[in-house]
Amino acid sequence: MGELDLIRAFVAGLGERGGRVLRGPGDDAAVVRADGVQAVTTDTVVDGVHFKLATHTPADVGWKAMATALSDLAAMGAQAGEAYVALGLPPDFGDARARELVQAMEQLAEICGVTIAGGDVTESPTLFATVTATGWADDAQALIGRDGAHPGDLVGVTGALGASAAGLRLLEAGHTDDPDELIQRHRRPWPLLGAGKALAEAGVTAMIDVSDGIATDARHLAESSGVNVSIRLGALPVASGVEAVTANPAELAATGGDDYELLFTCPAVKADAMQPAVMPIWIGEVREGSGLELVDAAGRPVALAGFEHL
């Protein structure tokens, strides 16, 4: 199948959602109805860097590329809108696998109410997928950056950590056909769009998705906000099953990436109001100062073997 026919096959399988898309794939550019403010993010996954075709199906790759981009919109509290997909396909990849990859992107887009409104397909020696995702909000104040944390804020996270990193360890150990939930969490991360929007509406002051590991991401948030973020290592929620994969589950929860939970800060007076919407787990506090501090139950600093080099 030629490139144009392949694109036609992709496009035939795409649905339209949200009512913004006035002109979809097939022209020089898509055209969407715009208002308020728009959040835009670009995320790329590359074979051998972010996944391996030996341990990921083409559908896993498509899902992951879409999920990581949408997760960035979740971390802004945006209403996800459209996605634009650039694919680099090796000559021997084949039409069937390419379609499987795009179908998984579309599957997740449908679940999230997102329209794949445009894209580009090209040959490439290395398989890669770049997803540019756009989200919408009424005004800039409705979107949450990394830079709004204030001393005195509480630090929360939306769910358990370490599952994806533990799943990756299982995959690397050869458990590629295992229906293990940890592996599934690694292969098919979920963008927490609903939780992100609920948290933004509930008044969080800063938010970031946990893609690099919560210790690293908390440090990004601390640096952007010009504050110190103190996290109690023992308070980190560790995903079920992680303890079977590592001798130090708390460490993997702190440093393992690709969980795509949301890390956020909020004034203590608003903490209770968040409970019904997202069931946050409170893991620390924001203080005057800079950088990240990991502490034990007594407030003493904790060193992490997997963290110093970052």
Added chain:
Amino acid sequence: MGELDLIRAFVAGLGERGGRVLRGPGDDAAVVRADGVQAVTTDTVVDGVHFKLATHTPADVGWKAMATALSDLAAMGAQAGEAYVALGLPPDFGDARARELVQAMEQLAEICGVTIAGGDVTESPTLFATVTATGWADDAQALIGRDGAHPGDLVGVTGALGASAAGLRLLEAGHTDDPDELIQRHRRPWPLLGAGKALAEAGVTAMIDVSDGIATDARHLAESSGVNVSIRLGALPVASGVEAVTANPAELAATGGDDYELLFTCPAVKADAMQPAVMPIWIGEVREGSGLELVDAAGRPVALAGFEHL
């Protein structure tokens, strides 16, 4: 230099233009002020597919990636706004070349009044650059698709053709250090944003940028519009110097890609009004029917050796 430091170095060199960017690089997503309608396009260039590092500097690569995306906005008649850049950099590419690539993107963005508002940098075995570009207009009617050509319309093009393909032939023949204008046209294409906007305002009915060769792009336009496009091969403007590179300059002008001139249709009564803004060259007519027809001065069909296989 680590990836984060490299990104910081990139971002430090970026300017902000147009007043739409409320939150630039450095958060989970950029935030831009939105209104009217937005045109969005994604374009990728890959080493060995769209360019070769043997014949293109990193700056040429950055320029070309930005130019091809912005050219799609030109073909819609949009006011170019923001660009989002995803880079895949080989481990041995080096910081200096990466910065040269991004600086050239920024140079062209500045000339075009575009803000690079976000992006992603990742390792990749193969060098690639994906640019997602957004443009703006008051309403959907102000943007020109490929699908509006009517029987009776004239077919015009903004400038001479074949230069880029001729430049590529010179490069492939080893003239890599030649300051030849044809080579420059291949390495540094110009997105015709001003001409595209002027043509949209002057009332063109359909428009496309000439990226695949005008014969192929005219056929895309004909198919989208459900009309026949008839182009007089002898009327195609051939870029100066092309005759020295090929025995059949008209054929190269018809089939050579990457010129990024704009091909458009418009009612005959509006043709004169376009003259001052873009000096169009009139090359054919739109008729009832389908597909593309290339004809000689007497209106007889012409076969093109380089075209049948497309």
